[in-house]
């Protein structure tokens with residue numbers, strides 16, 4: 015199997031078919047809605063809050079609200095009151111079952127539910143998918159995280175409508191150091207490996223460091239790309255602002271860090287400081303422009319055209335040119 019990651023792959027251009035990059039359409043259909051970008055901010059406390067999720071939903075972007083220190087039912091009701099779609103996260107504990115029961119009993123429902131646990135290839139996830147499908151059959155269920163084709167196949171067979179791939183490639187992740195497991199360092203080839211067996215959409219989760227990595231994720235099979243660090247550190251971001259040597263930073267911490275958990279138990283995440291990088295809307299605009307450029311280099315007009323390009327692996331024993339998947 016080829017092993018590579020975002021920083022040692024480049025996509026190869028094909029003859030341009032547009033006169034302007036504005037003709038390239040980076041929008042994507044996902045779970046019955048069309049979104050402006052195949053990108054979703056990570057469901058983490060220092061990446062988004064209620065205000066950011068409202069902004070995203072109201073402006074044509076996909077979002078997944080985090081599930082930490084949040085009343086999911088009250089949150090879902092407030093989104094419904096504003097006429098916005100509801101996309102929440104769920105764990106697999108008793109309290110999470112109670113949330114699903116209340117969403118059903120109170121008629122609030124949810125449009126998207128992301129079951130988001132560290133080791134998502136698990137019976138606990140099978141049971142939660144089953145429960146959601148029973149109580150809220152209209153909800154689009156995203157389940158993860160997994161890092162192997164076996165994980166994708168099982169989650170799909172258990173009823174997940176999309177799977178989330180990525181064990182430990184995140185910027186604030188320490189899973190591979192603490193446990194010796196994961197897709198950190200080879201996330202892009204793990205995505206390719208998983209996409210080969212997937213029959214439903216995959217969300218590539220973690221490891222995105224540059225906007226070009228979004229196009230690379232789509233090339234190797236992602237329908238949607240989940241991003242933490244590039245979205246943390248905006249003026250609107252929820253993390254605490256910290257000043258170091260006259261420069262402003264925002265904190266960005268892992269959901270499995272002691273900062274998120276409130277205790278040092280099964281810690282698999284750390285806290286870092288992200289330099290403040292301006293307004294979220296500007297980053298989203300630049301991501302859209304960059305992805306339009308990517309599509310033009312692919313010789314295409316839509317996101318799907320990115321899947322058609324060849325690529326080269328730079329350096330290492332897998333180096334060389336590759337024709338299609």
Ligand SMILES: NC(=O)C1=CN([C@@H]2O[C@H](COP(=O)(O)OP(=O)(O)OC[C@H]3O[C@@H](n4cnc5c(N)ncnc54)[C@H](OP(=O)(O)O)[C@@H]3O)[C@@H](O)[C@H]2O)C=CC1
Nearest residue numbers: 105106130131132133159180181182183189269270280282
């Ligand atoms: N993508 C990634 O690489 C990772 C992401 N995270 C993120 O951190 C957050 C917290 O994750 P998590 O701790 O799972 O969520 P929860 O604290 O909600 O735990 C979920 C359940 O899964 C169990 N569990 C967690 N890890 C394992 C494991 N390795 N083997 C068996 N059971 C397990 C927990 O039990 P118990 O605690 O008793 O074991 C608990 O019952 C999530 O948002 C998750 O996505 C965390 C680590 C890696």
Ligand SMILES: Nc1nc2c(ncn2[C@@H]2O[C@H](COP(=O)(O)O)[C@@H](O)[C@H]2O)c(=O)[nH]1
Nearest residue numbers: 056184185187220221242243268269270283
């Ligand atoms: N191993 C851990 N992974 C985590 C933790 N908190 C979040 N995450 C994952 O990281 C991505 C974001 O990655 P980035 O490279 O874009 O910053 C996020 O979506 C989760 O899947 C954690 O504490 N440990």
